[in-house]
Every structure is written in structure tokens, then in C-alpha cells.
Amino acid sequence: MIRSKAHTPMNNYALNTNNDRTQKGSFATAIKQLQPLLTSEKTQLIFVAIAIVVNSTITLVGPSIVGHVIDTYIASKNYHGVAMYTLLLSGLFLFGLFASYAQTRLMGGVSQRVLFRLRNSIFEKLQDLPVAFFQQNKAGDLISRINNDTDKLAQFFSQSIMQFIGNIFIIIGSAIAILLINPRLGLAALVPAILLFILTKLLGPWIKRRNAVNMKSIGGMSAEIQESLDHFKVVVAFNRRDYFRKAFQKANEENYETAIRAGIANNTFTPVYGFASSAAILIVILYGFHLITAGLFTFGLLISFLAYINRLYDPLRQMATLWTTFQVALAAWDRIHAILDLHTDLAIMTEPPQLQPTHPDAVVEFHGIDFSYSPDAPVLTNASFTLEKGKIYALVGPTGGGKTTTASLMARLFDPSEGAIFFNGKDLRTYTPLERAEKIGFILQEPFLFTGTVGDNIRYGNTAYANATNEELTTALNERNLQEVLAKFNEGLDTKIENGGDSMSLGQKQLIAFVRALLREPELLILDEATANIDTVTEQLLETILRKLPKETTRVVIAHRLNTIADADTIFFVNGGNITEAGSMQQAVDMLMHGKRAS
Template sequence: MSVNSVREDEVMHDVPKTATLLRLYRYLFAYKKMLAAVALLLLVTLFITLATPLMIELAIDTYVANSDAAGLCRLAAVGLLLFLVHMVCTRCWMRMMADVTNKVLLTIRSQLYEHIQTLSFHFFDSRPTGKILARVIGDVNSLKDVLSDSVTKLLPDLLTVAGVACIMLVKSWRLALAALLTLPFLVAGMFLIQISAHKLWQIHRKKNSNLNAFIHESFSGIRIVQSFAAEPERQQDFERCAMEYRDSFIDAVRIGDTFGALVEITWGVGGFLLYFIGIRIIGADEIGIGTFLAFSTYLGMFWSPIRNLSSFYNKIVTNISAAERIFDILDTPAEITSLPGSTALPPVKGEVRFEHVSFAYPDEPDKPVLENISFTVQPGETIALVGPTGAGKTTIVSLISRFYDVTDGRICIDGFDTRHVTLESLRRQMGVMTQDTFLFTGTVRENICYGKSDATEEEMIIAAKAVNAHDFIMKMEHGYDTVISERSSQLSIGQRQLLAFARTMLSDPRILILDEATSSIDTHTELLVQSGIAAMLQNRTSFIIAHRLSTIRGASRIFYVDGKQILESGSHEELMAKKGAYYRLYQSQFECI
């Protein structure tokens, strides 16, 4: 199974930028009423902005030229009123747009998190957790300005450019053409720049993802790093990732900043052409001073939103890669889902049947892990799976819980094909314990009741007592209300596993899977928990994977798994009498002791 490491850039499918933008904007369109209100307020502010130069022209060419002080005062009063209206409208649309943007980001992040939870183990096995976090947090956050500016800047700036251009053409088409002569060169230059800029920002996002993955991996494994005094080596690796992140950012920004420079150059040339053509070619006598002043103002009003639009375009080029990475995850199909027409699995007795089951990982279909396996387990039986590492023992129990789908054959529980029942109804009746005990940040009570949030106090305590966890819990500072962290540093490995046993016990599964669940428990703790395990196994169909063969001697049957097959099957006594693979494995452990 191929794995994308913290040092490898992620591979993504190329998607047209327009398709990504339209998909992103669909989230905005869910708030049509608020967007309509924002648009209305923007139109009011735009009207006031466009009217200002005309009022200046009117003041100079009419009231000042005719020494009409009263008219000038009336015009000033109107201007003050319009300024106040502009200020109030601006504050309103800014607040409304911030609300819409934050709601959209919450929706995208929720959808992303919800979808990731549906993805199979293969998705998580094939990439570092830090790279997933980078998309859920950093990439979503980077969309905020794009979403907000799409309404608050793109719309008014486009309308401003169109409005100013129309006014200029009406007042003097020759001056307007002189001022706008450089616009085609700007458009062509921006198009060429964005091609390189987009690729560089994609690289930067990947380097950012690598850095996030490296940091997450380093701190998750800090005990190992410190145990091997490997801090200097990790520091060197960190600096290399940080340097790649920095260099990719500088490369992208260096290209992105040329947008602004290009606008400034074309703006300057356009201003020069306006005055040169207006004075030297058309003639200053044909154009009034007020008109010239109005044109100068409109020229600034034209190129200022052009500069804003180029900045927004640069922002899109910068952050469109984040949207691509988000949609790449959302478009990743959930390999394991409840199929259409699936029915809820009723309460089961616990019969498990494998019918000619074969399995290979999706990205390595030519390398089967299991081939043509068939067996039937009766309700209440305890099956032990033994064999060399990598033989497929964990794969077998993972297929029962449908964490993976079989490649060929089928698995039935009480006669129901596991692929044709809902995932929730299937997994609700499963209890899975692994050697990698995970506890959530919260109280002891919350961790034990995780699989059954409506459990009573009495049920929780009975479950804890059944696995001999109650006594050590009561010795903790706050008993069941003691807060533990994800790492549970205040608990020993054995205590963490006892809490996990209590959690499984409380959920009352019909089928129990113990995958090396006692491998990290010392001998003394194992003796304490054996009675708890015996209680869990009672009246349940159970599958136990264990390297300590002494712990599975009482199993109903033992499967020796190797070479993609179940090579031997029988009780401990039957397999020892055969003197086959299980016998040799047992003898080798006994000799080591």
C-alpha cells in the first residue's frame, strides 16, 4: 500500500479553475436574500461615489463660475448628507458580508469533516494526519477573503469600472479612449502572469501541507524523539521543510506582486495619454477646466478599482489552490458506505460465515492478502487467530467490521451479507479492542460511556468492575470525573487498556474483536484483567489475535493464518496433537521462556 510521506508533495487531479470557482460560489448563493441586501447597499454607495465628481464639476463650472454662494452651500449640504448615507451603508454591508462569509466557511468545514469521517481506513493509512489537518483548517481559512471580496469588491469594482467608462465616453469619447488605451495590454499581461502564479501557489500549498504533517508527526512521536535523543536530526528535517515552505512562498509572491506593478505602469501610461492627447491633440480650449478635473477624478476612479480587481484576481490565483485541495477531499469517494437499499441489521446472535473470501488493498489489487477463505463461527464461539506478522490476521477481523470490503466472496452475520446492511447497525453490534488504545480528552466517565452515552451510573460502574478498573479509578483524585488527556500521561499503559476494556464492556457488543489487546499489559495487570476478558467473552462471538499463545489456550478454535490462507484449525489440544505449524510456533515460544 503506497503512502504519501511528510516529505512528498501530494498528487492532485487538475481541475479547471472556473469549475472550482463556480462550485465555491454555490455556497454563497445559499444566502441569496442577504447577498441581495448587500448588493443593494453596494449600489447605493456606488451611486454616491460616481456622483461625487459630477458634483465637483457642477460646483466649479456653475456655482463658482457664477459666484453663487447659496447654491454652493446647498450642494455642500447635499454632499454631506450623501457622505453620511455612504458611511452607514458601508458599515451595514460589511457586517452582513462578514456574517455570510463565516457561515459559508463553517458549512464547508463541517462538510469536509463529515465527509472525512466516512472515508475508509485506506484513506488515513495512505497519508499523514497533518496533511488532512492542513486541509480542514488552513485551506478552509484561506477562502475567507476570496468569498468576502467576491461580493464586496468584485461586484462594486466591476460596476464602478463600467459606470465610469460609460460616463467618460458620454462626456468625451476621445479623452475616454486615450485614457483606456492601455487596458488591453493590462488584460493580456495579467493572463500570462496568472499561469505561472497558480502553479507556484499550488506548490506552496503542498509545502505547507508537508510542514504541517511533519510537525504533527514529530509532536505525536515526541517520546520516541526524546528517547533516542534525535532532536538535532528532527530539527534539521524541520528546517528543511520550513525552508521549502518559505522558498515556495517567496517564489509565488514574487510572481504575484507583478500584478500590482503592471497595473501601476498601465495606469501611469493611461494618465499620460489622457493629458497628452487632451492638451496637444484635442486642444485645451475645447475642454473646460471642470471637465478636465472631472476626467482626472474619473481616471483615478477607473484605475483604482482596476487595481482592486487585479488584487482580487491575484487573491483568487493565490487561494484557488486551497479550494482545489478541499474539493479534492470532498470528491474522494467513500469506499465503504451503506449501499442503496441496505437494511438495518437486527440484533444478532453472532454467527459469522466467510464464503470464499479474498482481499487485496485497492491500490495493490495484484497483491492479495487473503485468498479463498471459508469458515463458519457459531454464536458464542471464541476464535483465536495466530500466525506470523503480516499473515492477514488483522485483515480478517477488519473485514468482519467492514472496515474494508472483500475483493471476492462474501461475509455473512446471522445470514445477512455485511455489504447489504447499514454500517451503523453493523458496527453498533461490534466491539473492537486493539493494542493501540486511544482515549479522548475528557473525564474517565466520558471515555467509558463513549460508545453508550445514555448509560446509567450503575451500568458504568458494573462495566468498570467487570474488567477490574473500578478500584484504580476510585483512587484517582476525582474518581470517574478525573480529566485525562489524549496521551493520558497520568495513566499507565495497563490502566489505559483497562479503561478501553470498560468502554467496550459497557457497549455490550454481540461480536467482540480483541486485536493484540493485552500485548502492552504487564503480567501482573494481565492477571487482573483476565477475569474481565472472560466476562466479556461470555455469551459473545469473539475473535482474539494474540502473540502470547498462553492467553488463547481456552479458545473454542484456533486458526493458524499464513500464506493468505487458514492453514490449520482446531482446539489447542487438537493442533498440538497434529504437530504442525501451530505446534512449532507454540514450542518456539515455550523454549524462549
């Protein structure tokens, strides 16, 4: 059958590491995206805001009072007035100190809780995402996002944001104050600030980009470390330490260079800001002196004015550093949000399926399935076949033919790009993950075990036995003839499993995976070469157990070996994008021997 449509590969889940979000509205978007994390902090944030306003107001009224005291009381040598105002100012500054302490404490709590929730939601998101996501992204980079990037964001929250908001408040307040005192002198003093503002606006995206590149390289380095740690045995066995050393060195160098570039970008502003502040003071002194001699300005006002200039440019200088922390936080948030924003395509289908099963009684029906990992290499093309209840099926075919892929589609580890897979007459996508896990048992080609005991691993994900004691579990296993399998482990259910199964042989891992799957009594049991690493005696044991399974259990066995195939009711040959039924054992062997591509 020829189909004109080009092959669409499985969904793209590669995280975008380049910063292509438009700068415009970036801050507003980030705040909007952060909102769900902040809603429960509303009361705290209101108190923080009040504290910031109080603190900034006190900072702002200071110079005015000082100017007033100079012109009114010091000029007339009224010491009582001076003492009164000094007392008032001390009271105000003490109150300001208290407000500042309160805001730091409150915000510290808020930021830690936000960080906590953020890490939780990323982790939850990761649990939801399909297998494709983990194949397309490196674990090291993900870890770096969860640890490093969230931390950058939290730092911004705990320290910078209050200073940031407080400073904005003070800058605007001081600007208004100097404009009120003397509009012309005020405008003149603001010129350097306005130029700074424009410069900051212009350079912001550049700083953010350099920081984003730096974070990406941190992620890359962490991915490099993770890969060499994960495959350390292989690295040693093949004497590839040099290779990894070089790869790591390269990643480290790249990180070094990007860090320097980010550092340069982050510090560009500092001297410029210092210069702008000095320029403003010069302007005020010269122009102010001119105004005083012309009798248009008082000495006290000039002192207040200079104090306000300080109030204006000091926070502006701090803003240079804060602005970069802010850009760093935005870049970090982009990287975090890229994960949070992914929509899993393994969602439960709610709208009515477009396709109807042609064999509603079949346990599994593949209906015109297309699937590929990448666009140029389709694994399945318009594949259709059905599996009937209680029968044993063998999938055979050359290495790389698509057997594991076919089995993965049956368990919905991936979704097909075309067609539909039906399970018991219903689209597989309409089942919840729990239903799927209960009804479909899949023993992977490379089983994975969790750190714990054999018993823990058998209970894992099994709702019925999640809390079963060892005795109850043993009874359950006896009923299913599985106790002999357990005899293969020194301490039975209590045998320890360390390092995610590294302490077990591959055969032992498969035995545990086997028991784990059978105990669920799935309707469909898929074994991906599950017996390839087991000795003949154990293999016979497993075969006996498989034969004793309830007769309504449908079994799909992927095996290269002839004796496993011989037990099958039907043999499917998987290769060249097709799944074809072999008429007989002999035909299957012929197909395998000649690598025949089914047409």
C-alpha cells in the same frame, strides 16, 4: 484457486495536493461549490449587494456632477449653483460613507458564519471518512487545511470580496461613463486597461499555482511538527532530535522559498498597474488638449474625464492585490474542497447485495475476500471462512501475516476490494455504523483512550450507559464480573486519563478497552492480542471473564501465546493471503513453527 484479475488496493483517499483543476470556470465552479454555505445568508447578501451598488453609484456620479458644475456654474460664476451642488455632493458622500460602513459590518458577519460552517462541515466530513483516509493523509496537513486555508478564504470573504465586486462595478461604470462622454477619447484611455486585463488573465493561473505550492508546503511543515510532537518520546529515546531538526529545517526552508516565490508572483502586478494608470492619464491629457483646442471638448468634461480615469485605474490597481487574494482564496478553497468532495466508501449499502451468503446461519462469513493496502502487496486473496455463533476462534500466524487486517475487515474498518463479508447472513455493508458498533466489539492491538476519566472512557459510544452515574455503571460492571478489572485503577471509575491515554500503561489501556467492549454485550467480540501486555494474574482474570460471557457471544482472539489458543474451538492460520483452518492445536503450532504457507 487462480484468479486472473489484478489486485485492486483499498480506495485511494490521498488528497490531491497538486492543483490540477482546470483554470477555466474555476471561479464559477468555486461559487457553485460554496453555494450550500451561503444559502442561509441570502438576505444579508442582498443587503450587502444593495450597499455596494449605492456606494459605487455615488462614487460614479461624483465626477459627472463636478464636470457639470465647472462647465455650467463656475464658468458663469454662479456661486449659488456651486453651493447647492456642493451641498448635494456632501450629502451623497455621507450617504456613501454610511453604505460602505453597512456593507463592511454585514459582510464581516457573513464571513465569520461561513468560516464557522465551513470548519464544521470539514470536521463532520472527517468523522465520516474511512480509516484509509487517515492512513493516507497526514494529520498536520489536515489541520493546516482546517485552520490556515479556511482562514484565507474567510479573509477573502470578509474584506476582499466586497471591494472586488464594488471595484468591478466602478470600473465598468467608469468605462461606460468615459465612453459616453467621448467615445474616441474613451477608447484611447481604455487601451492600457485592456492590456492589463489580458495580462492579468494570462498570469492568474501562475499566481494561483505558486500560492497553492506555498500552502502545500505550509501543510507539509505542519505535518512535520505534528509527527515529531506525536512521537516525541521515541525521538528522544533514539536520539533522533537531529533527524527531526533537519527534517523540520528542510520543511521550513521549502516553505520559505515557496513563500518568496508566491510573494513575487503576488506583487508582479502592482508596478505594472501604476504604470498603466499614468499612461492613461498622459493619453487623456494629450488627446484631450488636442480636442479642446479643436473646440470639440470642454474643460469641465476634461476634468470629469480625468476623475473617471482615476476612478477606473485606482480600483484596477487595487484589483492587482485583490486578484492575488482571490487566487490565494481559490487555491485555499481547492484544498478545502478536496476534503469536502470525498465520498466515503464506508457508506451504508442500499442496493441489494450481489452476493448471497452460503452459510446464512453463520455469525461471520468471509466470501472470496481480496484485500490489500497497496497494489503490489495483497494481504488477503480470495479468503473464505465462516464463524459460528457462540464459538471461540483463534487467529494465529506470523507477524505481518494479516490477522489484524482480517479483524479490521470484520469490524468494517476497511471494505474488501473483492467478495463480501456477511454478518448474521446480511452483507456487513448494509449495517449502520451504530448497529455495527453495538454488535461488534473490537479491542485494538493499540487501544486508544480519550482524555477524561476511566468512567468516561467506558461510557464512550455506549448508548445504553452514555448518561449512567458511577453507581449505575458500577452495578452494570458487577453484573458482568468486571468490577475486579476496575480494582486495578487507583481511583476506580474516577481515575483520570490525560493526554489521550499517555498516562496509562499499555496493559491498563487494554483493560479499559476490554471493559468498554464487554459492557456493550456485543454479539461478536474481537480481541487483537489484547492480553499481550498484561500480567499473568490479570490475564487469568480476563480469561475467566471471557469464559463467563453469554454463551451466544462469538469470540475471535488474536494471540501468539499457546494458552490463549488452547481455549479456542477452532484455530485459523492467517498467512500468505489465505485463512486456513488448522485441524488441531498441534497442527497450528507446526504451521507457526515452520511458517508454513497454507496452500
